[in-house]
Amino acid sequence: MKALIVANWKMNPATWRTAKRLFEATKEAADYAKSVTVVVAPPALYVRELRSLSRGKRITFALQNVHYGSTGAYTGEISCAQAKDAGILYAIIGHAERREMGETDDDTRKKVAAALAADITPILCVGETTRSANGEYFNTVKEQLRTGLADVAPAKLGRVIITYEPLWTIGADKAMSPRDMHEMAIFIRKTVVEMRGENGMSTKILYGGSVDESNAGEMLRRGDVHGLLVGRASEDGDKFMALMNAIHNA
Ligand code: PGA
Numbered sequence: 001m002k003a004l005i006v007a008n009w010k011m012n013p014a015t016w017r018t019a020k021r022l023f024e025a026t027k028e029a030a031d032y033a034k035s036v037t038v039v040v041a042p043p044a045l046y047v048r049e050l051r052s053l054s055r056g057k058r059i060t061f062a063l064q065n066v067h068y069g070s071t072g073a074y075t076g077e078i079s080c081a082q083a084k085d086a087g088i089l090y091a092i093i094g095h096a097e098r099r100e101m102g103e104t105d106d107d108t109r110k111k112v113a114a115a116l117a118a119d120i121t122p123i124l125c126v127g128e129t130t131r132s133a134n135g136e137y138f139n140t141v142k143e144q145l146r147t148g149l150a151d152v153a154p155a156k157l158g159r160v161i162i163t164y165e166p167l168w169t170i171g172a173d174k175a176m177s178p179r180d181m182h183e184m185a186i187f188i189r190k191t192v193v194e195m196r197g198e199n200g201m202s203t204k205i206l207y208g209g210s211v212d213e214s215n216a217g218e219m220l221r222r223g224d225v226h227g228l229l230v231g232r233a234s235e236d237g238d239k240f241m242a243l244m245n246a247i248h249n250a
Contacts, residue, residue, distance in 0.1 A: 004039065019042060061090070066093065090120060122160055163205075170208070206228055207229070
């Protein structure tokens, strides 16, 4: 199975000129690591032009956020239909940084449903903000999954990607251990199957948070995940090449 790497550029880089350069490096890394499927999530403003530079099908695109409406009076928002029309195939939904800005579980529910209706693959991010020893974080994740997936028909569960990305590992010094991720992946799969039926077995699970070339191979081998969501290590051409190199040769 090919590992899925989602390169979340967040609100970077600062100029179109740098974005083009980063994209050239990203393409080169993707061409080299043929065992990896690369999805780039740049600032929405850059997507159409990057797509025209992408030639061929090695790289596809995601939006970092979408709105659940189709068109209308929603200043500053982008709909799934507009994303689809721009050739975008994925949407990140409920990223921890957006949840910090006020996005709720109920918002993610509407966005996941809108994405599927527009034939966009939702990448639903879940994860606690902090971890305590009493295991309360399992309840947080369960609730995020329960609400976020509430409007997904069981037959569509195979089209949904769940990213476990707790806030405490994002922009941190260290990723979570593959062993802890393995435990969480089992929990996520069990929760989805219990709530929505056997089709939940086909939902893909990714890990995100401080992924780089030093930990990616091990996470893919031992973390029970189909891929990784990468922030900082995708925002620099050399770092992304090192990451793809590590994954391809793992
Ligand atoms: P990071 O970010 O890889 O820089 O920790 C991950 C993310 O938030 O997508």
